[in-house]
Amino acid sequence: MALAWWEAAARLGVALVLGAAIGFERQWRSRMAGLRTNALVCTGAALFVMFSVLIPNDNSPTRIASYVVSGVGFLGAGVIIRDRGNLRGLNTAATIWGTAGVGVMSGGGYFTVAVLGAAAIVLANVLLRSVARQVDRRETGRTNNxxxxxxxxxxxxxxxxxxxxxxxxxxxxxxxxxxxxxxxxxxxxxxxxxxxxxxxxxxxxxxxxxxxxxxxxxxxxxxxxxxxxxxxxxx
CATH class of the missing domain: 3.30.70.260 (ACT domain)
Incomplete structure (x- = not known):
């Protein structure tokens, strides 16, 4: 299967834009993996999937996607920090993992699913943040008794x-x-x-x-x- 240059550019462009959109929220909140990291992860995942699409007889897109998930898992582990018995960076690692999924969808040409996935990741980081803080405050008040x-x-x-x-x-x-x-x-x-x-x-x-x-x-x-x-x- 051959991809036209405009189709390849569209897949990479969507991956880059959606990855940057996810990373913008992380950068805005001064997290470790921000704009460039998420954009690169998303674009890289799209490139790997596009490679498997270009050579369908040798590589299955689903198999390449599984390799992407494994590789991004190591990258996400690198942003997790143990601080005085507590783990920091788990949310950032999960965001990177989800960004790779958006890149896989973009590289496969599933733009609608990719957009929905990116929107879900950003909304989870933005909207659920206040909910998590309310739960933490309630637990802190309980444990202070x-x-x-x-x-x-x-x-x-x-x-x-x-x-x-x-x-x-x-x-x-x-x-x-x-x-x-x-x-x-x-x-x-x-x-x-x-x-x-x-x-x-x-x-x-x-x-x-x-x-x-x-x-x-x-x-x-x-x-x-x-x-x-x-x-x-x-x-």
Whole structure:
């Protein structure tokens, strides 16, 4: 199959314009992959598909498209940054991935689908941004509410001082506010129960589980547990 020069130019032109339109929104918001990156990704994807169209006996357009998806996946991974345990750049990587899809459609001559795809990507980045912020604000307000916990460790009576020190160290390292630390002998067992009353913010179950895991490895401690309450009186 031979493409006329005007048809090839039209496919590349549509890919370039749509990729630039997607990239403009990213550039406007000062994201890493902006105008030129998305325009080049879209145009490059169109070129690969056009190559398969020009040589139909040797290369299937669908197979070339799958290679484009794999290659763009590596490019998108390059813009993902881990910052203090959080991942940044996922939205930009997804945008690049979608831009490659627009380029594949443009290179294949499916202009209507390409335009609709580009419009969907831009609208998702623009309109859903405010929705995502509302959800984040709601979650932030929820996690800022203080939550009260009771942490209990049981071990040998002779190791009481050591157990108290381990409990304090484990809980304060997790960012909790320690309000009280009590010890009580368990009758006729030779064991002591150390109970800590503390306050945290948000979803602290992960830190508490880590504290449980650490203390459970101590030879003098036989059991460790925690629970959450509505307020300090419940503890």
């Amino acid at each position: 203080p939550r009260h916990y009771r942490f209990r460790a049981v071990g040998r009576d002779a190791d009481e001082a050591h157990i108290r020190a381990l409990v304090v160290q484990s809980l304060t390292a997790g960012g909790f506010s320690l309000h009280a630390l009590d010890s009580a002998d368990i009758d006729n067992t030779g064991k002591v129960a150390v109970t800590a009353r503390l306050t945290g913010h948000g979803q602290d179950s992960g830190q508490l589980e880590q504290a449980v895991s650490r203390l459970s490895l101590e030879p003098g401690i036989s059991s460790v547990s925690w629970r959450v309450g509505n307020d300090e009186e419940d503890l």
